[in-house]
Amino acid sequence: MVTLTPPRPAADAPPGPTTGGPTGRALRAVPVPLALITMIALAGVVLGGVYAGPLLTRLMMGAAAGSVLVSVAARRLPSWLVAPLSVAALTGWTVLSLRLAASHAALPGSLGDVAADAARNAIPRLLTAMIPIEPAPDTVLVPVVAAWLAGLAAAEVALRAGRVLLSYLPPVLLYAGAVYVVGPNAGPAIAPTVVFAAVAAAGLTVPSRRNTPATGDPVAGLAPAVRAAVRLRLLAASAAGVAVVVALAALLAPVVAGQVDDRPVDPRRYVEPPQVESLDENPLIRISGWALNPDQKLLDVRTETGAPEQGGTRIRLAVLSDYDGVTWRVGATYRNAGRILPATEPAAGATTETVRQEITVADLTGRLLPAVPTPREVTGARVAYDPATGTLIRPEGLAPGLRYTVTSVRERPDANLLAMANVPAGDAVARVLRVPDGAPEQLRKLATQLAEENGAPYARAAAIEEFLAGHYRVTADAPSGHAYPNLAFFLFGPRNGGGQRGTSEQFAAAFAVLGRLAGLPTRVVVGFVPRTDGPVRAADAFAWPEVLFERVGWVPFDPMPRPNEEPRPVEEDFRPTPDDPPPSEVPEPTLEPTPTPPAAAAPGRTGGRGGPGTPLLVGGGAGGLVLLVGLVLLALAGLRRNLTRARLERGDPGQRIAGAWRELTDALRLSGRPVGDDLAAAEVAEQARRTLAEARAALAGNSGPVVPNDAADGDAASGSGDEAAGLPGGAVEELAGLLNQVAFAPGTATPDQADRAAALAGRYVSALRAARPRWRRLLWTVRPGPLRWRR
Structure with a gap:
């Protein structure tokens, strides 16, 4: 019996156009790694939208390229060697990234200390940092490591297992995480998303090595009948896949379209920003303690640029905007900030000048960081910042010997605009207009008297300033306190009993409360007013009020008494009248009676030319x-x-x-x-x-x-x-x-x-x-x- 065998191709037959060889396989291996690198780099582009500068995007691109290329280079090695090699390369790239970020942020300290601090606090600081985020070690560590690990996982699945579609899962998750972290803090990432989808589709067009024989045709070498069946199954599977994709698109399109106009969720709201203690929340209560120790050295200041203000350069410690009738509070939401702080437009007509100071901490404690208003750049210390008040803190707290440099932009408002300037109103300034319940009647009457005698807002503020400066004394031993009872005693208490005297705490708080009762948006600022460069002592601690004017901004006032002026008795200019008696009962105003319509004519009276029914008709109509x-x-x-x-x-x-x-x-x-x-x-x-x-x-x-x-x-x-x-x-x-x-x-x-x-x-x-x-x-x-x- 003769057995027939199909002829085999000759050994020396030339390969067809789809047979491929080492060069063909190498060319087919290039698009998938390139697609993976591009997809991971696009996640860095999206996340870089909330960072200041391109440093983070470049570091994530380097992590994407390094992780994928390590897997490509080690694809012929045993699989158990790839992970240690990649982790070693990851360590080197992470150290280089931390060094570049620390140099960019001008952070002090050794690289080891910076790296350890970044490892402990990377995630919370990333989610509490101020937008735009400064590329610092603690804000770049997580994105760089995540990009490297995503590249490692994706490259191994694509190159060793031949599962290109499955290898897209890590880049997709990384890209989705970047979009979620950005949230509503940057514009829609439309262009990167379109490119991401296009690159992914291009990578899928390359046949998988696992399913591709040496000839490049998945059905080559099969019998014609089997080849036709296989191709039919492939066509059916492709059609079914396309149908599933179309069905999912039809089902999910309305849901996705409905979310287009919705504001994305901001993950930062789930992380609590840095908090401060009570002394930092209300530093106003520290004024009296500093007044009793005037020679205590708190700071050492060196002003390198900028001319001092008249009467000394004011260094701001905190801005207090909230008052509940008992205490003033900062009420700030601090966000971790980098070296460069967000800039705000100066008021119209105001002149600005740059002031650069080097400040060394001595005996000042707490977390509040002194700076000339308004800080724009801080080097030498990691800070958190509240843009609404301009208050700075150092989350780790102050320590003797801490040295940092602050560059600020100081505004000088146009004095010619103040006389006619109005004050803003509405929800935007409700915080600095709020007067809590329980204000003593004498305070209200004094504010009303000063407001009635001075109509314009600036005239009202100047009248309050002059009244306080002309009637009260400054004493270092005055007790601390600025609640309603303390202010009432300060303003109206007997002189021989300790009233009508206080520190700048009472003067500033009384001005702010009287100003709000008179309709002025006010706040209290605590800081220092050193007369010269050099040591800043406790005697230089000072509190002053500020009033907000339209087109001018916040304007400081000085209600402190003038030197060598004897205060006048309060009774000379303010004699509170007794409370108004309750209004007597007033009867409700009655309506005036409406005119009575004229009586109709008698039925028997006739006139005119009409018949007997005409008068009746005319009378009824009238x-x-x-x-x-x-x-x-x-x-x-x-x-x-x-x-x-x-x-x-x-x-x-x-x-x-x-x-x-x-x-x-x-x-x-x-x-x-x-x-x-x-x-x-x-x-x-x-x-x-x-x-x-x-x-x-x-x-x-x-x-x-x-x-x-x-x-x-x-x-x-x-x-x-x-x-x-x-x-x-x-x-x-x-x-x-x-x-x-x-x-x-x-x-x-x-x-x-x-x-x-x-x-x-x-x-x-x-x-x-x-x-x-x-x-x-x-x-x-x-x-x-x-x-x-x-x-």
């Missing part, structure tokens, strides 16, 4: 018209009355006071004297008083000239004009004061003040209506104007 007009007038009167009740009785006290003021301005408009939107409350109150006086004079038949301004001002001061109209003295001025309180100190109005405002507005409206001619009084309550005027 009566219906009069009835309709009467119903309309009653409806208008009811709507007006409901509007008044809503304004005076509904809402919180602030809304009720604003409604009472609206009743007054509507009354002026009804009387033909509308007020402009550009007038202040005090100016509207003056116009209201004059309008009432003129209306009463016109009703009495006095058409003579209007009272001159000086006489009117005298009446306003004495209250005679209001009392002549049946109102308590200064009623409209009091209502204007309540409105200013609501506008400049939201949330401080009480229900009693709202009742008082409603009573004052009701009396004024009734008095002004009574001073109108009779026919105008009849139309007062039914005029629809207040219903449609802007509220």
